[in-house]
Amino acid sequence: MLSKKMRLSSVGVDRSLVRGASSRVPKERKRFTPWLEEQIEEGDIDGLEWIEKDKGIFKVPWVRVDKPEFVLETHAELFKRWAEHTGKYRKGDQPDPSTWKTRFRCALRKMNEIVEIRELGSLEGSKPYRAFKFEPKLKDRSSAFKRSPGKRSSRPPSLESLESNIPSPMEPVKGTRDHLPLGRMLNHLQICEEYPQRRSFDYRNPDGSIIGDFVAPVVMPEEFSGPAYGGTKLGQSAQYLVEQLSVTKTRTGSLKPVSICDCENDCKADDFLKDLLPNNTPPPPCKPVNNVLFLKTHKTGSSTVTNILNRYGDTRDLMFALPISRSLYSFYWPRPFQLRFTQAFGRAPNILCNHARYNKVPMNWLFPKTTTRYITLFREPTDHFESVFNFFHLDKRLSRSRNKVLPLHMFLENPSFYLKQVQNITGLLTLAKNPTLFELGLDTKYHENLVTVRNYIRFLQHEFDIVMLMEHFDESLVLLKRRFCWKIEDILYFKLNERLQKHKQKVPSTVRDQIKHWNSGDVLLYDAFNRTLWEMIKEEGPAFFEDLSLFRRELENIKTKCLREGNFLTKPYSGRLVQGYAVRSDVSKELNDTCHKMIKNEIPYLDYHREKLVKLYQTIDRSVNRPF
Numbered sequence: 001m002l003s004k005k006m007r008l009s010s011v012g013v014d015r016s017l018v019r020g021a022s023s024r025v026p027k028e029r030k031r032f033t034p035w036l037e038e039q040i041e042e043g044d045i046d047g048l049e050w051i052e053k054d055k056g057i058f059k060v061p062w063v064r065v066d067k068p069e070f071v072l073e074t075h076a077e078l079f080k081r082w083a084e085h086t087g088k089y090r091k092g093d094q095p096d097p098s099t100w101k102t103r104f105r106c107a108l109r110k111m112n113e114i115v116e117i118r119e120l121g122s123l124e125g126s127k128p129y130r131a132f133k134f135e136p137k138l139k140d141r142s143s144a145f146k147r148s149p150g151k152r153s154s155r156p157p158s159l160e161s162l163e164s165n166i167p168s169p170m171e172p173v174k175g176t177r178d179h180l181p182l183g184r185m186l187n188h189l190q191i192c193e194e195y196p197q198r199r200s201f202d203y204r205n206p207d208g209s210i211i212g213d214f215v216a217p218v219v220m221p222e223e224f225s226g227p228a229y230g231g232t233k234l235g236q237s238a239q240y241l242v243e244q245l246s247v248t249k250t251r252t253g254s255l256k257p258v259s260i261c262d263c264e265n266d267c268k269a270d271d272f273l274k275d276l277l278p279n280n281t282p283p284p285p286c287k288p289v290n291n292v293l294f295l296k297t298h299k300t301g302s303s304t305v306t307n308i309l310n311r312y313g314d315t316r317d318l319m320f321a322l323p324i325s326r327s328l329y330s331f332y333w334p335r336p337f338q339l340r341f342t343q344a345f346g347r348a349p350n351i352l353c354n355h356a357r358y359n360k361v362p363m364n365w366l367f368p369k370t371t372t373r374y375i376t377l378f379r380e381p382t383d384h385f386e387s388v389f390n391f392f393h394l395d396k397r398l399s400r401s402r403n404k405v406l407p408l409h410m411f412l413e414n415p416s417f418y419l420k421q422v423q424n425i426t427g428l429l430t431l432a433k434n435p436t437l438f439e440l441g442l443d444t445k446y447h448e449n450l451v452t453v454r455n456y457i458r459f460l461q462h463e464f465d466i467v468m469l470m471e472h473f474d475e476s477l478v479l480l481k482r483r484f485c486w487k488i489e490d491i492l493y494f495k496l497n498e499r500l501q502k503h504k505q506k507v508p509s510t511v512r513d514q515i516k517h518w519n520s521g522d523v524l525l526y527d528a529f530n531r532t533l534w535e536m537i538k539e540e541g542p543a544f545f546e547d548l549s550l551f552r553r554e555l556e557n558i559k560t561k562c563l564r565e566g567n568f569l570t571k572p573y574s575g576r577l578v579q580g581y582a583v584r585s586d587v588s589k590e591l592n593d594t595c596h597k598m599i600k601n602e603i604p605y606l607d608y609h610r611e612k613l614v615k616l617y618q619t620i621d622r623s624v625n626r627p628f
């Protein structure tokens with residue numbers, strides 16, 4: 001960090017303009033980050049101080065404006081100074097601490113190089129504060145990220161390295177959709193240079209109706225390739241989307257965008273409301289979450305969740321991320337997800353819910369963390385492993401001779417040995433150890449390293465908003481409904497993909513212990529998220545359980561109304577029979593479509609989405625190309 005003297009002289013700021021002389025706007029306006037660093041260094045605002053200076057961690061006093069203990073002169077000083085610095089407040093203006101604070105908070109949020117460390121903050125007690133950290137700038141990070149040729153680190157990545165290798169500037173401003181003419185995109189990139197986020201833009205018809213939107217990165221780092229993230233090159237991915245954009249442009253003809261973005265005014269209304277509303281004001285009605293990335297894990301009940309998401313998005317005409325090739329039903333799983341595995345529509349997708357292996361950088365790019373909820377689903381590791389092993393016939397895949405199989409109990413006697421016998425651990429065999437950790441993106445070579453596994457779990461705790469558990473399927477869904485502001489009918493389901501009883505293997509306790517030992521990473525992962533789930537449920541209070549009972553009654557109801565009694569079979573994938581359903585012939589008109597969609601598996605649903613998209617494009621093309 002620069003010394004105070006250097007910092008001040010390097011930007012040529014007259015101190016009297018920044019401090020004290022509040023009636024004038026400083027001649028030279030600084031960016032928020034150096035300005036804030038300077039305020040901390042000055043040390044004259046009560047409570048604004050370093051926690052760990054060498055790590056760039058600091059605290060900001062954070063007293064609620066509506067609290068009796070709030071003192072304008074003390075608690076609003078920092079926020080006032082920023083308002084002065086940006087020319088939003090001048091001496092003689094009416095003091096407006098709520099707005100000052102909101103502006104300050106917005107500025108903080110926009111700065112990708114400043115992250116909040118919630119666990120270090122404390123909003124209780126007589127001196128509440130939030131803790132933040134200055135992150136190294138993108139430029140520094142991307143260069144720090146590049147390895148010198150020939151030097152490959154064999155050390156597993158620490159959490160810090162995992163996190164610092166992530167290009168946070170790809171994250172967008174909360175909830176904004178900017179409208180922008182294609183030709184002015186570069187201008188926009190320059191305008192927003194100070195606020196390096198990824199944005200999405202609308203294209204509109206001359207009458208203002210939305211034709212579609214697309215995503216574009218504001219900053220395209222030259223190269224990001226993380227050890228645990230499959231080496232995605234964002235520069236290329238961005239290029240790819242820009243190419244797709246040109247295609248969209250020529251296809252859709254004359255489009256008239258309505259306005260350009262305003263980087264200065266990106267604050268969300270919620271931010272203002274938080275501080276302006278007195279404590280007892282009922283919270284504003286919640287807004288349903290429509291952007292969801294579901295990391296679909298194998299044999300965890302994930303097809304049931306995918307069906308829920310398919311129906312949710314379908315009834316609202318949301319956009320689904322679809323695998324690029326028509327013959328594909330996953331995003332080239334088990335390869336780590338890449339942008340080029342998805343069909344590009346020239347419009348930001350809302351939902352991803354087919355099998356994809358977690359890969360933070362491109363996923364965060366396509367589904368920005370600030371506007372998308374990330375969810376996934378885990379299963380108790382012993383039952384999970386049995387299901388994976390037997391459903392996917394790993395016994396045959398692990399056997400070296402064609403006509404023999406390697407049953408589960410034999411494999412577990414010396415799993416490393418049997419895996420070494422296999423020449424290429426590809427495809428479904430990648431699930432032969434810690435399947436969940438693998439699907440969530442951790443390279444198998446780190447699975448034995450418990451420090452890395454623990455770090456990775458912490459990383460995932462940052463990444464995912466809700467991790468559901470198959471053993472608590474209904475609880476997980478009710479939690480999701482409540483957190484996503486959904487309705488009970490949005491989470492109704494029929495259990496899909498259940499194996500026939502005769503295909504399920506009873507596993508004795510000794511074998512269960514061996515499974516746990518072999519999959520100890522998954523055990524740690526499951527235990528951690530089991531705790532998280534119950535903590536989240538506890539936070540919901542007693543109303544949660546009322547919702548749960550109501551939900552279970554509705555589940556029974558819909559079953560009775562939709563389904564025929566009897567045993568039915570279906571093939572979710574070729575060659576694999578599982579329990580199926582048949583819709584009652586006397587089903588009511590209103591429920592007919594819902595019942596049929598509730599039993600639709602992921603593959604027919606994907607085909608359905610594809611057809612729906614083609615129809616949508618045809619409609620748009622017809623409307624756009626209509627002669628005036």
Ligand SMILES: Nc1ncnc2c1ncn2[C@@H]1O[C@H](COP(=O)(O)OS(=O)(=O)O)[C@@H](OP(=O)(O)O)[C@H]1O
Nearest residue numbers: 298299300301302303304387473495496497498499
């Ligand atoms: N709601 C609910 N509650 C409990 N269990 C459920 C539920 N839905 C699906 N399942 C069980 O999940 C297994 C199928 O998982 P997936 O759909 O993820 O399989 S797949 O990877 O998509 O093929 C499969 O487990 P096994 O039968 O043990 O294989 C299903 O029975």
